[in-house]
Amino acid sequence: MTIRAYIFDAYGTLFDVHSVMEELEILFPEKGEAISQTWRRKQVEYFFLRQVMGRYKPFDQVTKDSLLYAINESGQSADESMLDHMLERYRQLKHYDEVEEVLKQLEGKELIVFSNGSENMIHPLMEFSGLNSLFTKTISADEIKQYKPSPAAYAYALEKAGVKREEVLFMSSNGWDISGAKSFGFNTAWINRNGLPTEELHLEPDAVYEDLSGILHW
Amino acid sequence: MTIRAYIFDAYGTLFDVHSVMEELEILFPEKGEAISQTWRRKQVEYFFLRQVMGRYKPFDQVTKDSLLYAINESGQSADESMLDHMLERYRQLKHYDEVEEVLKQLEGKELIVFSNGSENMIHPLMEFSGLNSLFTKTISADEIKQYKPSPAAYAYALEKAGVKREEVLFMSSNGWDISGAKSFGFNTAWINRNGLPTEELHLEPDAVYEDLSGILHW
Structure with missing residues (x-):
């Protein structure tokens, strides 16, 4: 798909x-x-x-x-x-080194940020980082007051994305976030920056990369 | 009360x-x-x-x-x-040193264990410890498949205890468990065995003791 x-x-x-x-x-x-x-x-x-x-x-x-x-x-x-x-x-906060280059290579795609951060935190951060213009939208879980990894949070992001569940590739460095996204039915790429073991929640990620540049090979 | x-x-x-x-x-x-x-x-x-x-x-x-x-x-x-x-x-598992003596001093009261432990874990442990006969009952959150600190879990324990919410004194060494019990409306005594700071969840425990013997002064 x-x-x-x-x-x-x-x-x-x-x-x-x-x-x-x-x-x-x-x-x-x-x-x-x-x-x-x-x-x-x-x-x-x-x-x-x-x-x-x-x-x-x-x-x-x-x-x-x-x-x-x-x-x-x-x-x-x-x-x-x-x-x-x-x-x-x-x-x-500083963004990771490879982020900008990876986003530029995905230009033209639907690139969305979905965060537990409230608007008064994530929006200023996106502005400050200079990454804002590389994304099509930023969605805050605060808009429905349901934190990831609750299914309601991912459902909200999906609704805002306006695609089918299986057309989403979700990326996170947080094992719990990848578990929640996988549980909800997204394709998942775990950006395992710290070389941690996979969460033992019987919800394996679909791909594991050391940093975001891995997703260019999805 | x-x-x-x-x-x-x-x-x-x-x-x-x-x-x-x-x-x-x-x-x-x-x-x-x-x-x-x-x-x-x-x-x-x-x-x-x-x-x-x-x-x-x-x-x-x-x-x-x-x-x-x-x-x-x-x-x-x-x-x-x-x-x-x-x-x-x-x-x-070993029980803490003071537990037996404290329970004996509370003899005749309604003394209940309420645990996230499934019956195949908590019942053998209670038996092994020799503490079983000191309690009136052991309740497992597995009976309703809702883990503490969800309100549903504490509601189930309350129903099994057969008293009013404000007639319960709930004891835990786990800050998250005390927060959940307080949020539900129990009186709470946090057994702060490790000298940790209070959780910053705006749900202060009603009392804090270093070990269980403190509850004798409730």
Whole structure:
């Protein structure tokens, strides 16, 4: 079946969430890496928990909450202005090296970003990165207040893409996101940037690549 | 309001999930701790993911899957018989030192275990531990195939307890479980065995204790 829509996850896939590490290291000497790792881990956990508990809060709130947890866990403390400052940095994450070139080679195709990021986070980031014009649209799960990997989230992206389920190629570096997309019925390419094992959820990705340039061989 | 039912989480709260570490260390020298930590982390993540994706599988399957992931992540490999062997050890976890004494002091009260563990895992464990006779009942989330922290899971435990929501004191060492129980409307005591920060989910526990003996002062 021909792929008619290429749907990309944003955080971890296009953008390096740990590109804030240097900034964290300046604020919290020798704790930057640990805080950055815990921040991301808890952010994702809080997506899941809020989804399971039926207590949706938007991405900016969850991202701030999980940062506060990470700072507390490292034995440090933070005030509101520092959290806001870091949230601002999250709107300026670096994209991975190969992203721009890969997108340019796919020019003319339906290229979509689909993210758990709320509009006030993902839109400024897309603008800042200079990648915006390479995509046909950016869809936020916040528009329906259902986080990935819930089936409702992927169903919404599919509706917005306006193609058939099996005409979608979905790309993410997040194992849980690939599992959710596969469970929903998308073709999936797992961008396994960290050389992790496949999730043991009996939902294998259709392809595994080390970085996004792999999808040019799909 | 008087507490009429004391509901205890099992894994992490009554039982030390890391008491399998020595056994893992024998099987995988110098990797035992890392595998044990990843095992538990992925087990819990898989509860969440399966709940969000609407793809329930019972606790024994998820526990086996997450162990395989943990072993793979550590660069080792495992066959089916080794996984089954470790699953058998999971039916013989050690309980924490103070548990028996605390339960004896609460004798005569409605003391309930409520676990994500499937019956083929939690019942043998309760038997093996010798704690079984100290509880009035053991409830498995598998009976309705809804994992904690979904509201449906706590609602089921409440129905089985046969008391009012505000008459329940729920105890867990797992921050996510305390958040879910609080979100549902139980009184909650977080048994914070590892000195972790409170989850930043805007659902504070009603009490925090270092171990279960704290609940005697509720």
